[in-house]
Amino acid sequence: MQDKPHAQPPEKLTGLTLTEPKDSAAGLTAVLSTAKHILEEMNLSKGVALLSKLNQKGGIDCMSCAFPDPKERSAVAEYCENGAKAIAEEATDKRITADFFANYSVEELSEQSDYWLGKQGRLTQPMILRAGEKYYKPITWEEAFAFIAKQLNALSSPHEAIFYTSGRTSNEAAFLYQLFVRQFGTNNLPDCSNMCHESSGVALSDTLGIGKGSVILEDFEKAEIIMIIGQNPGTNHPRMLSALQKAKKKGVKIISINPLKETGLLNFKHPQNPIDWVGKGTELTDLYLQVKINGDVALLKALILCILENENLQTLENWSKSANQHHSERNTIDYGFIQTQTTGFEDFITDLKKYNLEYLVEQSGVSIEEIKKAADLLKKYHKIIACWAMGLTQHKNAVGNIQEIVNLLLLKGSIGKEGAGTCPVRGHSNVQGDRTMGIVEKPKPEFLDRLGKVFNFTPPQQHGYDTVAAIKAMYEGTAKVFIALGGNFLSATPDTEYTAKALQNCDLTVHISTKLNRSHLIHGKNALILPCLGRTEKDVQASGEQFVSVENSMGIVHSSQGILPPASKFLLSEASIVAGLAKATLGEKSTVNWDKMIENYDNIRDKIEQVIVGFENYNQRVRHPDGFYLPNGAREGKFHTKDKKAHFTINELPKHELQEDEFLMMTIRSHDQFNTTIYGLNDRYRGIFNERRVVLINPQDMKKFAWQAQQVVDLYSKYHGEERIAKTFVLVPYDIPQQCIATYFPEANVLVPIDLKADKSHTPVSKSVIVKIIAK
Incomplete structure (x- = not known):
């Protein structure tokens, strides 16, 4: 019988050190931190070459946040400290090979911290975990595509499959992905937008x-x-x-x-x-x-x-x-x-x-x-x-x-x-572009009409699952296959144990990734890890070296092109992996020439231009060093509502009825973190070092309950009669309003109930969870 892997990061402390919060950001300390993270992962010459191309015109678009580039770029450094950390993580010289997976069972890997998992290096070849086995083993790309296609085609309905997307996916890969999924027959296209800016x-x-x-x-x-x-x-x-x-x-x-x-x-x-x-x-x-x-x-x-x-x-x-x-x-x-x-x-x-x-x-x-x-x-x-x-x-x-x-x-x-x-202000570097490309579970009819006409098929009309609905469908067994194009689904989502059971209920889970993460270890009956090129790497196809495009949070579409040789000869681009899945799954039923799409990404962009409004002369305009703006009615004072007016709205006050011993918890990031990627164990600006399992709490609240600084506690949330627990956290006195606390995610995600979601958008309510603190 297979041992049970751990869905949550290890519930143990790493040794907290506190200092006073910093009074200024960036400066020399940021410069030194950048150098430290780069040199930990690669030699100086490689690091300098990468950073010199980061966010430059015609260079590498940072895979971290989506904040736009200025028209006039600094020749010295057009990047930030956390952008350099992201580059270091992706372009690391460390490698995970088949030997690594042979040495560690899935359960043993799950006992490690998220930080440790991410620091092991780049994934280098496709791996499979077959039902009942404890170790991932190598598999060829052809075998992997055939295995996935067999599982997909055996479903009683296309709606039993879920196709998730991370916001780092390029426009070209995202467009192909949604096209494949809709030709397969479903709009089950949840993405990370469901959890942030939905x-x-x-x-x-x-x-x-x-x-x-x-x-x-x-x-x-x-x-x-x-x-x-x-x-x-x-x-x-x-x-x-x-x-x-x-x-x-x-x-x-x-x-x-x-x-x-x-x-x-x-x-x-x-x-x-x-x-x-x-x-x-x-x-x-x-x-x-x-x-x-x-x-x-x-x-x-x-x-x-x-x-x-x-x-x-x-x-x-x-x-x-x-x-x-x-x-x-x-x-x-x-x-x-x-x-x-x-x-x-x-x-x-x-x-x-x-x-x-x-x-x-x-x-x-x-x-x-x-x-x-x-x-x-x-x-x-x-x-x-x-x-x-x-x-x-x-x-x-x-x-x-x-x-x-x-x-x-x-x-x-x-x-x-x-x-x-x-x-x-968006997070992931192309989360806005993915939506523009059609990664959405509730597509507009006019988009589906254009997609169907260009590719000569009838797209599905039924709305698909958003992220929370997808988790519930997997938990209840009405969804049986889960495929993720990027991301760390388990660690990004709410109600960690519930989501873990949902993934484990699947017949198959597939993750297209550059680095190892916890989602690879909480798997369906069968599981595949498909390693892809990173944004820093050269993408060479039949017609030569390719570039991809992204959209920043202010609606500029521009190019990104890697400069490094691939981390492994076995890596494929995201677009190539999607095309391989589509060919294996759809076969002759598809109206798309997938090979032609991949041999030159201009062919993908030609089709995007035909389907999506605002991409006229796409291949020409995206080659401009500054890229181009997409149409934006609100920017021009034109409101594309039904009555062509901007709408005042009536919004009620939220109600949080806290008992005397209850707190309203929000989850936050540390400074050594971007979304679920943990770069280090420090939160420098807040004066917190070498620990992530912390609770930021008002000193008056601590005094009220006679709690001490660095006291170890457990956190409990109760929602609709169900109790959730996050064990072994340390209290940190901090300047925060009374009866409010802050904790890092993903460590505290276990406390966020799956059914607690925003009205209309269904975004998980990770910023206002009622909890109790139990001192040990």
Whole structure:
């Protein structure tokens, strides 16, 4: 009988060391950290060659975050510390061979930490774990494709297969993947968007007619106010700090809203400027509003009430019914924009009237004095950019969080003009591009129509599973095959033990990957690991060396081309693997010449141009050094909603009824981490070293329960009668609102219930989980 592998990282401590949180981000320390991580994985000359091409025109697009590149690139270093860590991880000289898998059983590997697994090196050849066996063994590509095809074709329905995608997949591979899946007969195409910015897409589509942000990078220097809400750019999008520094030097005011005071929002020392290393750096935030976890809607409503404090709300409620020419003379809100470009304003004001300012202040956790300071700034200016990330998108009311931001921007007329608009800051480098290419479980009919006409088939119309629904389907046995194009599905998803059982219920799990991760060890009855080229490597096909394309978080499509020889002669590109799966599975039933697609990626891009709006002359435009912008109605002040107007919305306050011994927990990243990839065990900016199993907690809460710093505790969550436990964490006193705590993911994902998801978007609620702390 096969031993049971461990779904969770080891529940043991590694030796916590604490220092005071840092008072500035980047600087010389970031430079030294970059060098350290590079030299741990490769020699100096290789590292310098790679970094010199990173984010350069015609070079390698960073596989870390999706923050856009400036038009004028630094010749010294157009990358950040965490981008260098990502490059080091992928381009490492370390290799995992068949001998490695022969030496470690799956259970033995699962006993290791996620950090250890990732540090073993690049995967080098296809491996299979057959039913009942304990060790992965080599398999040829032909055998692997045939094995998968047999399993897929044996299903009673195509809907019994799930095809997941990570946001690092290129446009070309993503387009082929969705084409293969739809020719197979299903829209079961969940992806990592379901777990991060799905709430942004839903909220923005409903209110502005496009599920993407409306600003470009140049808008940052043209803005008057930048609001950064529920985001930690110093760790998650470090290149954003240089954009904020430029904006600050132009006189832009920055308002930061977050439960934690993050170093990267306080002060920035540009790592390319040695004067900054020894100087004071640039103070970024003008006003820091330390909101309670999920107190954002209350705060935004309070801000709006304060902005309107000199207005007669009764008059505003009925303003379209009377002559209001005098309104245009006021400068607090943009009446002209509201009247001509929006709908729902009166209902919005009617709803706003029912709120008491004192109650909103209490619910937000921010003092009335600070709220009024922010409101005074917002009254003066109309060029406002609102940036946000998962601090807003992973709550039950996540869509409402973002729609309340839209309400504020519409009130000020801060959409569709230079220096103003919405800016959801995406994580993975092509997560937005994957969606553009059709990686979506609920495709629009017009997209399916074009796809069917171009490739002469009838695409499936039935909506597929999103990520949470996919996990449930596997758990319940209605989905039997799981294929992941990239990613670390188990560690990225909620309710770790539930998700593990779901994967283990499958007849087959397949992971297309560059590095080993925990998802490879929590497997179906049969499991395959298919190793692929990384973005740093040369992709040579029949017509010669290829490049791929990606879309950044501001809608620019541009190229990426690797420079290294492949880590192994057995590696295939993602696009080649998808084509191999399609040929083996579909055979003569497919209307696609898959070999022609792969021999020259221009052929893929020609088809993308025919199917997807905005990609006219794709092959020509993507070869421009700067790439090209996709159409964006909201950016141009054109709202592609049904009534062609931007919509004010009514958003209720979230309700968290905490008992005296309960806390609201949010999961966060450490500085040595990008999504589920663990680069190291330190969280330098927060002063936490050599430990990941920590709980950031208010010192007053610790005093209340007579807990001590570094005391070992367990965490419990209870939802719908089901109890979940995360064992062996260490308390760290920290500046965080009372009855709020923060923990790292994936270690605390086990506490996030599978059924606790955002309204409308179904995003797992990883940022507001009610838990209890039990001291050992």
